[in-house]
Amino acid sequence: xxxxxxxxxxxxxxxxxxxxxxxxxxxxxxxxxxxxxxxxxxxxxxxxxxxxxxxxxxxxxxxxxxxxxxxxxxxxxxxxxxxxxxxxxxxxxxxxxxxxxxxxxxxxxxxxxxxxxxxxxxxxxxxxxxxxxxxxxxxxxxxxxxxxxxxxxxxxxxxxxxxxxxxxxxxxxxxxxxxxxxxxxxxxxxxxxxxxxxxxxxxxxxxxxxxxxxxxxxxxxxxxxxxxxxxxxxxxxxxxxxxxxxxxxxxxxxxxxxxxxx
Amino acid sequence: xxxxxxxxxxxxxxxxxxxxxxxxxxxxxxxxxxxxxxxxxxxxxxxxxxxxxxxxxxxxxxxxxxxxxxxxxxxxxxxxxxxxxxxxxxxxxxxxxxxxxxxxxxxxxxxxxxxxxxxxxxxxxxxxxxxxxxxxxxxxxxxxxxxxxxxxxxxxxxxxxxxxxxxxxxxxxxxxxxxxxxxxxxxxxxxxxxxxxxxxxxxxxxxxxxxxxxxxxxxxxxxxxxxxxxxxxxxxxxxxxxxxxxxxxxxxxxxxxx
Numbered sequence: 001x002x003x004x005x006x007x008x009x010x011x012x013x014x015x016x017x018x019x020x021x022x023x024x025x026x027x028x029x030x031x032x033x034x035x036x037x038x039x040x041x042x043x044x045x046x047x048x049x050x051x052x053x054x055x056x057x058x059x060x061x062x063x064x065x066x067x068x069x070x071x072x073x074x075x076x077x078x079x080x081x082x083x084x085x086x087x088x089x090x091x092x093x094x095x096x097x098x099x100x101x102x103x104x105x106x107x108x109x110x111x112x113x114x115x116x117x118x119x120x121x122x123x124x125x126x127x128x129x130x131x132x133x134x135x136x137x138x139x140x141x142x143x144x145x146x147x148x149x150x151x152x153x154x155x156x157x158x159x160x161x162x163x164x165x166x167x168x169x170x171x172x173x174x175x176x177x178x179x180x181x182x183x184x185x186x187x188x189x190x191x192x193x194x195x196x197x198x199x200x201x202x203x204x205x206x207x208x209x210x211x212x213x214x215x216x217x218x219x220x221x222x223x224x225x226x227x228x229x230x231x232x233x234x235x236x237x238x239x240x241x242x243x244x245x246x247x248x249x250x251x252x253x254x255x256x257x258x259x260x261x262x
Numbered sequence: 263x264x265x266x267x268x269x270x271x272x273x274x275x276x277x278x279x280x281x282x283x284x285x286x287x288x289x290x291x292x293x294x295x296x297x298x299x300x301x302x303x304x305x306x307x308x309x310x311x312x313x314x315x316x317x318x319x320x321x322x323x324x325x326x327x328x329x330x331x332x333x334x335x336x337x338x339x340x341x342x343x344x345x346x347x348x349x350x351x352x353x354x355x356x357x358x359x360x361x362x363x364x365x366x367x368x369x370x371x372x373x374x375x376x377x378x379x380x381x382x383x384x385x386x387x388x389x390x391x392x393x394x395x396x397x398x399x400x401x402x403x404x405x406x407x408x409x410x411x412x413x414x415x416x417x418x419x420x421x422x423x424x425x426x427x428x429x430x431x432x433x434x435x436x437x438x439x440x441x442x443x444x445x446x447x448x449x450x451x452x453x454x455x456x457x458x459x460x461x462x463x464x465x466x467x468x469x470x471x472x473x474x475x476x477x478x479x480x481x482x483x484x485x486x487x488x489x490x491x492x493x494x495x496x497x498x499x500x501x502x503x504x505x506x507x508x509x510x511x512x513x514x515x516x517x518x519x520x
Contacts (some may be wrong), residue, residue, distance in 0.1 A: 055391070058391070058394070058395055059394070060391050060394055060395075084397070087395075088395075088397045090395065091395070092391075092392070092395040094388045094391065094392055095388065096387055096388060098387055098388040098389050098391065098392040099389075099392075100384075100389055100392070100393075101389075111396050111398070112396040112397060115396055115397045115398045116396070116397040161396075
């Protein structure tokens with residue numbers, strides 16, 4: 001890289017990203033820039049398209065229109081193998097962990113290493129143990145099956161798997177959903193630590209605001225398929241944007257309609 | 263009237279849509295079957311599961327089919343003193359028809375359902391998405407091993423079923439109906455040609471492909487939690503069974519001519 005370290009290095013840029021399923025439009029034009037070393041948290045209600053946004057960038061869903069740039073390259077203009085190479089530098093922690101239940105814990109963590117770099121089993125196991133250690137799990141879990149672990153442990157294994165290949169970009173899909181308050185703090189701290197250690201760019205989607213404040217440098221709010229607010233996470237509680245204000249304080253009154261039949 | 267036509271049109275379009283999606287899925291799956299990388303560990307697991315673990319079910323089906331075949335044909339053939347043809351009838355029905363079709367249907371229930379449930383659960387728990395993010399093509403990792411296992415193991419299963427079925431017939435004929443063992447065995451092989459067995463094995467390979475493809479397709483496209491996986495499992499077994507029966511007729515008609 002010839003750029004100076006002082007100027008931010010752009011990792012991901014989205015331009016006018018739209019996605020609809022049949023007649024239902026989920027994303028209506030998302031513009032977003034993510035720089036190296038930056039941790040962005042996307043907040044928004046359930047069904048606001050947060051997961052769809054990540055899946056479009058990961059190439060799991062094909063956007064209806066719009067452009068996605070990774071490292072400045074438009075991924076839809078690349079060949080299949082170049083596109084795969086671009087996307088493979090993203091590590092993803094799925095909402096339910098999405099661990100492969102037919103594989104042992106260490107095989108789960110080592111999966112990306114073995115598939116992408118063809119790392120030999122013994123070496124991959126050593127790296128897996130090291131990554132498990134980094135998320136606070138001891139060697140004794142390495143040979144267990146994922147089903148034998150608690151929810152919080154599964155999340156941590158998922159995190160270890162996401163960081164195993166030292167990715168330059170990390171995505172976290174609702175990392176703290178379904179965990180107890182202490183485990184939430186543990187996962188949040190681990191995410192902050194992993195992102196910092198790798199110097200990665202990170203996008204976290206969540207509606208857990210405590211964890212958003214903990215993880216985020218910047219917060220973006222997704223509403224009706226658009227980013228309606230983007231800014232620093234500090235002082236967000238006092239922000240006057242009516243949508244943001246209603247959401248972060250969890251009020252029923254405000255511009256966001258509440259769909260409850262009374 | 264217009265509403266009625268609209269409904270028919272909607273169902274017809276949905277049908278075309280589903281058929282197109284199925285054939286597209288089949289085309290993509292088959293194209294991955296011949297392109298590396300190959301995940302041979304997964305192949306091994308599927309060969310074991312589809313081939314070896316189906317043996318008891320297929321064997322039991324075959325032995326009882328062979329046994330009942332002898333009893334039924336004896337009832338008929340003894341009326342015009344044609345008992346000597348029973349061995350030939352049993353072996354031809356087993357190899358040409360009952361071996362592949364019954365083994366196919368049994369395996370469709372056993373394997374089609376388990377493939378749909380396993381891949382379907384992986385879909386709804388985002389494990390398939392996770393595969394993609396870990397530089398692994400889900401078609402090559404999940405579907406190709408199953409397709410190959412179906413196409414290769416089903417003929418082997420049917421070959422075993424043929425032998426077991428004929429043996430079942432032999433047991434009933436000799437011990438219950440008092441046939442001479444040496445003569446029965448001799449009659450079994452006198453009129454049997456290689457093409458009888460081969461045509462059954464060709465059917466078996468096609469059925470193996472149908473079963474594993476239906477299971478994979480249903481699982482891969484399942485959505486919406488436990489209920490979705492349940493629906494996928496049902497649709498895998500039903501569509502595989504129906505396709506087996508249809509293809510059985512078509513293949514028989516084609517192979518009959520030769």
